Amino acid sequence: MAVTIIDVAREANVSPSTVSRVITDHPRISVKTKKKVREVMERLQYYPNFQARNLAARSTQTIGVVMANSATLAFQNPFFPEVIRGICTKAHAGQLGIYLSTGGTEEEIFQEVVAMVQGQKVDGIILLYSRVDDKTLNYLREMNFPFTIVGRPYEYENQIDFVDNDNRKIAQDVVNYLVELGHKNISFIGGDLKFVVSSDRLEGYQSALANHELTYQNQYFIHDFAYEQEGKEAIRHLMTQENPPTALVAHDDSVAYEIIRFLEELEIRVPEDVSIISFNNHALSEHVKPPLTSVDIHIFELGIKATELLLDRIKQPEREAVHQFVDTTLIVRNSCRSLNPREK
Incomplete structure (x- = not known):
């Protein structure tokens, strides 16, 4: 017989509503209570029905991640695995799924994003690029759909959430x-x-x-x-x-x-x-x-902060646009030499 939320509540000596709030990581539930309830959930092997909860909340608990190229080409560049690692780290902490774009051309990417939005497959989207005159970005703006960019927008900079280096x-x-x-x-x-x-x-x-x-x-x-x-x-x-x-x-x-x-x-x-x-x-x-x-350029941090911006946009759709710049560090190794007479 399947374990229910009531079973967990009884074993943890809390109310079913408290268990529900622990599952959603509600800030008003103490760390001690969260720890106790989660230990009971693990011991009883209770797995929340996220699909039912998401339907009730009209949320997919999933975010879309869109690359500028097909997955095959993109993953040849070490930037993308690392920025996606940052996104996944933050998403996992919030018990969110990732829907990764696999479009191979600009048109395929656009059509895939339209399908994400129209099909209500995701709650928001992270664009891992900023292209000049990008119709995907323009579509997301026109639909007023939650999104953020890793990169500085070509247009509408003051209206779009983004994280970037200078x-x-x-x-x-x-x-x-x-x-x-x-x-x-x-x-x-x-x-x-x-x-x-x-x-x-x-x-x-x-x-x-x-x-x-x-x-x-x-x-x-x-x-x-x-x-x-x-x-x-x-x-x-x-x-x-x-x-x-x-x-x-x-x-x-x-x-x-x-x-x-x-x-x-x-x-x-x-x-x-x-x-x-x-x-x-x-x-x-x-x-x-x-x-x-x-x-x-601290790629992992770019992914973390982009996800934070998106989640905040989903929660506060009417807030003003936020721009964050991640600091950089010059790592000096052996590929440059001095031409100055005393330093050669």
């Missing part, structure tokens, strides 16, 4: 670091400008050059499309110019790993011949050869 500033910081090491010919590689993070980092790079009275040169910028299509040849062309760069700023660590591989094939040494610096500080970055200097 990508303009961190790009300025890495250029400043390279200039302090004596570099003047600094290249920027990668980053699809359809995404706001890429345009923000490029803007920060250009701004820092201007602050140091260094001229931005188009031949020092390799767009994400050109990089992906040409790969090794794009790097070869960059490094065989009359005045090749002495330092490369890579859009993220995944790009940096590929650049280091191409440079090795071209018999160009890092950092002896060219320095390289990047963003994201993936776990592999300290193990590549040479260990990669990278900006730690």
Whole structure:
């Protein structure tokens, strides 16, 4: 015979309503009572009927997570598993499920989000990207559906919840670091400008050059499309110019790993011949050869805070938009060298 909430209440010497509140983690129930009731639930092997409770509350107890690419492509970038780990950690603490988008194109992603909303499959959505003129984002705004973004919105910034790093500033910081090491010919590689993070980092790079009275040169910028299509040849062309760069700023660590591989094939040494610096500080970055200097953007924390924002939006749908910026840390390793005479 199945154990009921009444059985748990009787065994724990509390009311059934108290057991119900423990299940929903109600803040007015003491920690001591929660511990006692949960121990009884575990001992009696009582499993709450969340489906029935969700129907009664008109809630799915599920949040949607939408990536910019298909799951197969996205998980090739270490950013996504780590940010999803942060989301899942917070969701698990609140006994929430995750509905992960698997759309392979912009249109498929849009249709999947429409199905989530119209089919009432989720209570809210986290977008793990911010794209220029994104119809998925515009649809969520028009539907007044709870959502938040990991990234700065391209439009309606004051109307949308988001969590991000200050990508303009961190790009300025890495250029400043390279200039302090004596570099003047600094290249920027990668980053699809359809995404706001890429345009923000490029803007920060250009701004820092201007602050140091260094001229931005188009031949020092390799767009994400050109990089992906040409790969090794794009790097070869960059490094065989009359005045090749002495330092490369890579859009993220995944790009940096590929650049280091191409440079090795071209018999160009890092950092002896060219320095390289990047963003994201993936776990592999300290193990590549040479260990990669990278900006730690605290990806796990981005996932945690994005989930917190979404849950708060679900509870308070009419509150004003909230923006949170996660601090970053420059992790200096061995992929950059000084060109200053006393420091070589």
